Amino acid sequence: MVIEIKSISAGYLNKEILKNISCDIDKKDFFGIIGKNGTGKSTLLRVLCNLIKPYYGNVLIDGRNINSFSRKEFAKKISFLPQYIDTSLSFTVSEFIMFGRYPYMNMLKIPSDDDYAAVQKVMNFLYIKNFAERDINELSGGEKQIVLIAQVLVQETDIIVFDEPTSHLDIGNQNDILEILKDLNEKCDKTVILTLHDLNAAGEFCSKLVLIENGSVCRQGTAEEVLNYRDIERVYNTTVVVKANPISNRPYVIPVSKTEKR
Ligand SMILES: Nc1ncnc2c1ncn2[C@@H]1O[C@H](COP(=O)(O)OP(=O)(O)OP(=O)(O)O)[C@@H](O)[C@H]1O
Structure with missing residues (x-):
């Protein structure tokens, strides 16, 4: 259990x-x-x-x-995508996904090579590498949802x-x-x-x-x-x-x- x-x-x-x-x-x-x-x-x-x-x-x-x-231990155990997420600020897709790596970063919150590698891995897995540099607000509802899932996955819980x-x-x-969630499962x-x-x-x-x-x-x-x-x-x-x-x-x-x- x-x-x-x-x-x-x-x-x-x-x-x-x-x-x-x-x-x-x-x-x-x-x-x-x-x-x-x-x-x-x-x-x-x-x-x-x-x-x-x-x-x-x-x-x-x-x-x-x-x-x-x-808090950090818990964030490495379980990740959560709430029903409503504010995506009104302007971030590229890869920047937005990187937020999911916060539990792994030091006090200065500067991403390490491992953090960049984790973001690339998740984007490859979800086939979203081609819009890595697009603004998250320019995406369709379906595309944005995959990016939100990417942010959860990059947390590696x-x-x-x-x-x-x-x-x-x-x-x-x-x-x-x-299907993506089923594959992950x-x-x-x-x-x-x-x-x-x-x-x-x-x-x-x-x-x-x-x-x-x-x-x-x-x-x-x-x-x-x-x-x-x-x-x-x-x-x-x-x-x-x-x-x-x-x-x-x-x-x-x-x-x-x-x-x-x-
Ligand atoms: N932050 C909050 N403060 C006060 N009451 C809240 C808060 N969040 C939810 N509620 C209330 O708690 C009850 C349950 O809400 P909840 O969001 O858990 O239901 P739900 O089953 O997920 O609903 P839905 O399917 O509509 O999303 C509702 O009456 C709601 O108004």
Whole structure:
């Protein structure tokens, strides 16, 4: 077990958002967190990444409480791509990716040869070397998302965490990003943890899912176990049909209009 989330209650000021959440994440997992808007998915990631302290409970990584890590140590263990990142300042793609190397730099924050090599390696891996010198603000949404992922990868952590990495992307770019994350999971031994709104993408790519309902775990397990129509209909308050993808055999969820007879 690489991550143990134990009986977490957390929120903001006095408002409890997460209520007694427990889940275990294995090293090999491609772990998806799903649930309605505002149910606490991002809050759970913030607790996991030690950005907010829980009211109760704790998070262990490799058996060690996350509170016992120094900031630099933690940044070499787990990297996080939040849902919103300000990219309004003008940086080239390679400069922007270099920010991910901060945990490895000395007090003066001058990149070493290793830092430059790490940036080149990630750009090669993601096939983005050709726009290394472009301004990040000139990129399309899909290109920018790959650069954000590059900044996470250059941090060279075993655990990578993404808050809705595919929002605003078309189905082609969404699949491209998820394939990259799947490769990182399967070929580079990274533990991938992400939130997703697209239940079909979650069903297709995630090895394990947790469905959050009003800040609590409704169900966790394989995609087949979690994406059952009863839970999905109740949690999302809508009508759906769940089928198996004829090629991958993984579950996908089809919405049904209220005007259709059942
Ligand atoms: N910084 C904050 N301060 C106060 N309340 C917050 C803060 N961030 C989130 N919340 C509240 O916590 C609740 C859960 O938010 P969270 O972002 O974790 O949900 P989510 O499931 O990720 O939502 P979405 O799918 O819409 O991104 C919401 O009611 C939200 O308004």
